[in-house]
Amino acid sequence: MIRLILATLKHDYFVKKAVFFLKLITGIFGLSAAVCQSVHASNNILLIIANKQMTAKLSEPISLDDVLSFYAMKRKLLSNGERATLLTHQLDSEASILFCKHLLDSFPYQVKRKWDVAVFSGRAIRPITLDTNQAIFTYIGENENAIGYVLVDSTQINQIEENFHVIATFN
Amino acid sequence: MLSRLLISSLAIMLCHAASAGEKLDFDGFVGLGFMTESANNFAAVDGDSNEIVEIGLRASYSLNENIMFTGQIGLRRFGDFATEKKPRIDYAQMNYTTSWWKNSEQVISIGRVKNQLGLYNLARDITLSRPSIILPQSAYLELLRNLFLSSDGIAISSHSYLKTGILSATLSAGQIKIDDNFNHVMLDEFTAGNWSERSSISADLRYATDALIMGVSFHRINPQYNTAPNDRIPFVPIGSNVPAINGKLEMDSYFAFAQYTKNKFEFSAEYSYREVDITGFTPGQSLDRSMEGFYVQTKYLLSTSWSFTARYEDFYRLAENKNGVQTPFFTFPDWYNNARTVSLSTAYNINPHWTLMADVHLVKGSGFLAPFATPTLDSTEKQNWTLSAIQLIYSF
Numbered sequence: 174m175i176r177l178i179l180a181t182l183k184h185d186y187f188v189k190k191a192v193f194f195l196k197l198i199t200g201i202f203g204l205s206a207a208v209c210q211s212v213h214a215s216n217n218i219l220l221i222i223a224n225k226q227m228t229a230k231l232s233e234p235i236s237l238d239d240v241l242s243f244y245a246m247k248r249k250l251l252s253n254g255e256r257a258t259l260l261t262h263q264l265d266s267e268a269s270i271l272f273c274k275h276l277l278d279s280f281p282y283q284v285k286r287k288w289d290v291a292v293f294s295g296r297a298i299r300p301i302t303l304d305t306n307q308a309i310f311t312y313i314g315e316n317e318n319a320i321g322y323v324l325v326d327s328t329q330i331n332q333i334e335e336n337f338h339v340i341a342t343f344n
Numbered sequence: 345m346l347s348r349l350l351i352s353s354l355a356i357m358l359c360h361a362a363s364a365g366e367k368l369d370f371d372g373f374v375g376l377g378f379m380t381e382s383a384n385n386f387a388a389v390d391g392d393s394n395e396i397v398e399i400g401l402r403a404s405y406s407l408n409e410n411i412m413f414t415g416q417i418g419l420r421r422f423g424d425f426a427t428e429k430k431p432r433i434d435y436a437q438m439n440y441t442t443s444w445w446k447n448s449e450q451v452i453s454i455g456r457v458k459n460q461l462g463l464y465n466l467a468r469d470i471t472l473s474r475p476s477i478i479l480p481q482s483a484y485l486e487l488l489r490n491l492f493l494s495s496d497g498i499a500i501s502s503h504s505y506l507k508t509g510i511l512s513a514t515l516s517a518g519q520i521k522i523d524d525n526f527n528h529v530m531l532d533e534f535t536a537g538n539w540s541e542r543s544s545i546s547a548d549l550r551y552a553t554d555a556l557i558m559g560v561s562f563h564r565i566n567p568q569y570n571t572a573p574n575d576r577i578p579f580v581p582i583g584s585n586v587p588a589i590n591g592k593l594e595m596d597s598y599f600a601f602a603q604y605t606k607n608k609f610e611f612s613a614e615y616s617y618r619e620v621d622i623t624g625f626t627p628g629q630s631l632d633r634s635m636e637g638f639y640v641q642t643k644y645l646l647s648t649s650w651s652f653t654a655r656y657e658d659f660y661r662l663a664e665n666k667n668g669v670q671t672p673f674f675t676f677p678d679w680y681n682n683a684r685t686v687s688l689s690t691a692y693n694i695n696p697h698w699t700l701m702a703d704v705h706l707v708k709g710s711g712f713l714a715p716f717a718t719p720t721l722d723s724t725e726k727q728n729w730t731l732s733a734i735q736l737i738y739s740f
Contacts (some may be wrong), residue, residue, distance in 0.1 A: 193718065199716060230537055234727065242505070242510075244661065245554075247503070247505075247510055247552070248448055248449055248503065248505065248510075249449060250441060250442075250443055254409070254410075254442065254443050255409045256406070256409045256410070256441070264696045265695070265696060269449070280645060280648045280649070282648065282649055282693045284458070285696070286472060286473055289433065289467070289470060289472045289473050289739070290467040290473040292371055292402070292437075292576065293371065293373075293400065293402055293416065293469075293470040294458050294466050294467050294470075295402075295404070295414040295415070295416065295435050295439065295457075295458065296439070296451070298369055298404060298406065298412070299369065299371060306652070334515065335414055
């Protein structure tokens with residue numbers, strides 16, 4: 174009986190230690206979280222675009238589901254057997270947050286974790302990160318297998334449609 | 345030999361690719377931390393705390409649309425039983441990706457190839473991909489980590505893109521890499537023999553939708569131990585070290601797993617079953633046992649960058665005798681053969697490069713502690729004990 178009480182007390186001691194430890198961690202994180210800025214979706218339009226020549230190369234038109242499979246690292250090849258090249262903005266950019274949240278149903282860091290698993294397991298290549306829309310336009314314009322997303326003003330859409338293959342549009 | 349060839353090839357390819365621009369890809373991570381325990385020997389045999397160092401440097405080179413060379417060098421210091429004395433090649437492989445039929449992809453990997461087993465084995469060496477610093481030991485025994493992580497050989501995987509999800513099958517065959525820690529983990533510290541017959545095979549079948557992953561995995565190894573002069577091994581009924589004889593470990597591992605993601609929640613469950621035959625090692629000893637474990641886990645995303653994971657798990661070193669009793673004259677406590685763990689973990693992504701993780705594990709029993717073959721006083725100090733860890737990770 175005494176052993177049981179002692180064991181219980183010791184276990185309680187460890188539980189208390191654990192609770193203290195958690196409170197400490199929670200406090201640190203809470204402070205950090207409080208200063209984080211929330212991200213507000215704007216009225217800009219999110220476009221998923223590819224090289225204008227891609228459609229002609231493929232046996233089947235590329236669909237939104239295909240694109241999402243690429244970004245989820247579930248597949249790598251286009252329908253013609255060539256590897257798709259994926260482009261992203263910085264993960265904490267508004268474009269990435271909208272893309273991940275509304276299309277991949279995940280936060281950017283969840284998506285990054287999936288990429289980490291695939292990349293560090295030797296099974297995939299990480300998407301190429303570019304800082305600006307212009308950089309993404311330029312890269313896609315020069316690479317036939319490139320796919321990317323951009324957050325643009327609605328007045329720019331016509332011009333983009335002239336120069337790129339627009340796979341999907343989201344308000 | 346094969347892995348050396350592949351590793352050499354990879355190094356040559358990477359040198360050749362030095363000016364190849366975007367075809368050459370580098371990534372890496374450095375995780376530094378600390379773990380402490382209230383008793384027993386998960387973190388340290390002498391003392392109750394230890395450093396955590398996990399470093400990985402990965403490079404890949406795409407030769408063309410279908411062929412990619414990739415490899416990773418890692419260094420890991422993770423307690424007395426999992427500290428590597430020198431950097432280790434986690435994997436070094438050539439991947440050939442193709443599509444043999446419509447709506448499918450096949451990948452053939454040759455070299456040191458990672459084993460796809462369960463939910464986390466494929467990426468267990470990558471700190472950022474784990475739900476906690478210390479993985480659920482009911483399925484991912486730390487003391488057997490390197491036997492399961494990768495093998496030198498070939499792996500073939502096929503992914504079929506169905507209307508409702510993706511059906512994937514992976515088969516691999518090769519030889520396991522047995523490192524310096526394995527003697528210590530298996531047989532305690534007074535052995536210096538070597539291991540032969542290192543063949544391993546593994547198979548994995550899984551189905552994944554956007555929200556659900558479910559599947560089964562199998563892994564088989566049967567390494568044979570060849571003694572060195574003056575080898576001594578703890579002998580259970582006597583409780584002291586006796587001269588070792590040659591021995592063989594045969595282990596078949598089965599995993600069944602599921603993971604469901606809905607909004608901010610991720611629910612995971614995994615069951616593992618191991619059939620273990622131990623022959624030899626000590627005179628007159630032959631063990632035929634089954635080990636069993638399961639865990640259920642919930643992960644909750646508190647914000648875009650902050651997550652919590654809660655987990656409950658049970659592990660039985662003797663699946664047929666879950667109260668742990670082995671023989672009437674067994675000299676160690678019954679709870680040596682079991683472990684029940686409740687744990688809470690958190691991960692905070694400070695920015696895209698920095699992540700802070702912390703774990704607390706409340707454990708009852710010492711079923712998953714080393715050495716594997718027999719208990720020691722170090723692994724049976726206390727039945728109720730706490731294991732905590734904190735780690736700061738930088739990835740690039």
